[in-house]
Amino acid sequence: MELILTAKIKLLPNEEQKKQLIDTIKAIKLALNYTSKIAYYNNLVSSFNKLQKLVYNDLRKQFSLKSQMACNVCSVVASTYKSMKSNQENTLAIYKKSKFQYSYNRDYSFTKDGLVSIGTLNKRIKLAFITKGQEQYFDGSWNFGTATLIYKKGKFYLHIACKKEIEVNNNITNVIGIDLGMRFLATAIDSKSNHLFIRGNQVKQIRSKYIKLRKSLQAQGTKSAKRKLKTLSGRENRFMTNVNHCVSKALLNFAGENSLVVLEDLTNINLYASVQNKYRYLRMSWAFSQLKFFIEYKASMKNIKVITVDPKYTSQACPKCGFTHKNNRNYQTHTFTCCKCKYTSNDDRIGAINIRQKGIKYHNGITA
Numbered sequence: 001m002e003l004i005l006t007a008k009i010k011l012l013p014n015e016e017q018k019k020q021l022i023d024t025i026k027a028i029k030l031a032l033n034y035t036s037k038i039a040y041y042n043n044l045v046s047s048f049n050k051l052q053k054l055v056y057n058d059l060r061k062q063f064s065l066k067s068q069m070a071c072n073v074c075s076v077v078a079s080t081y082k083s084m085k086s087n088q089e090n091t092l093a094i095y096k097k098s099k100f101q102y103s104y105n106r107d108y109s110f111t112k113d114g115l116v117s118i119g120t121l122n123k124r125i126k127l128a129f130i131t132k133g134q135e136q137y138f139d140g141s142w143n144f145g146t147a148t149l150i151y152k153k154g155k156f157y158l159h160i161a162c163k164k165e166i167e168v169n170n171n172i173t174n175v176i177g178i179d180l181g182m183r184f185l186a187t188a189i190d191s192k193s194n195h196l197f198i199r200g201n202q203v204k205q206i207r208s209k210y211i212k213l214r215k216s217l218q219a220q221g222t223k224s225a226k227r228k229l230k231t232l233s234g235r236e237n238r239f240m241t242n243v244n245h246c247v248s249k250a251l252l253n254f255a256g257e258n259s260l261v262v263l264e265d266l267t268n269i270n271l272y273a274s275v276q277n278k279y280r281y282l283r284m285s286w287a288f289s290q291l292k293f294f295i296e297y298k299a300s301m302k303n304i305k306v307i308t309v310d311p312k313y314t315s316q317a318c319p320k321c322g323f324t325h326k327n328n329r330n331y332q333t334h335t336f337t338c339c340k341c342k343y344t345s346n347d348d349r350i351g352a353i354n355i356r357q358k359g360i361k362y363h364n365g366i367t368a
């Protein structure tokens, strides 16, 4: 079975490279909208070959696109109109953002010295990048697919589709769904409806103490305050690392051998329009990535399989009848009451149940 996830790396361009990336993004956006108009006014062309004949030379000359980029623009626009036609829409497609699919090896690649090489208007450029929290995708077991260049609030990211063939382990006797959060660091449920709740209060308190201390030291700004800050961050890191070791150990002991552990994939959480509070905290936190890494690492030594599923709606869907609505959940009382069938439970438990169910579907080859 093939697993496809998105690795999100942050690029670190120098000033000259920034300009090259921005110029490329702008040119592609203009080229897309130009091509879209030509396709629209030629009776909604949705064939790549026809569209390429119509615009290829213009894209090369007017927009200074390289041959590969020009073809890519044609292919994006052709597929947009193809899907519009199948939906019986006949409006002009407008591209508000640059949409360009970089193909691995052809348009981007990784160099031996740890840089990413990307095609721009003029030439290929080599950039430094950060993989924080995404290290698993660079362990050599994943195949890189198409990538998208994202420019957001002055920063550049590359979102890379990563694929891996995974073995279907038929010996799985227990499936565990794990919901990660703040009130409970983890809530887990297994195949026999056993629960494991790991309380987060104490950790939350200690972390907020660190945050307060850090803020006051930052405000002081003196040399001695800076020294203290460094010591403090070391101490906080060690504290959270210890917590993560304990939590991952407890979760895997709960799971036992020959089990399937299902976690939330929070890689794409930024793409969702509204981000729940708990994710707002988690996605910024290196501690969450570390916990996930510990779970995966320890599981690999215990014949426990770990998969991640899309967390969307896992806190809103009723596990009994499937009715999904945000009113099902009461954040104040931490209860979940289905508006349709009245099924009631603790809200953290619901997350774990839904994650578990998604994991079972995914594992059986049904897209969750």
Ligand SMILES: [Zn+2]
Pocket (backbone or CB within 6 Å): 318, 319, 320, 321, 322, 323, 338, 339, 340, 341, 342, 343
């Ligand atoms: Zn229900």
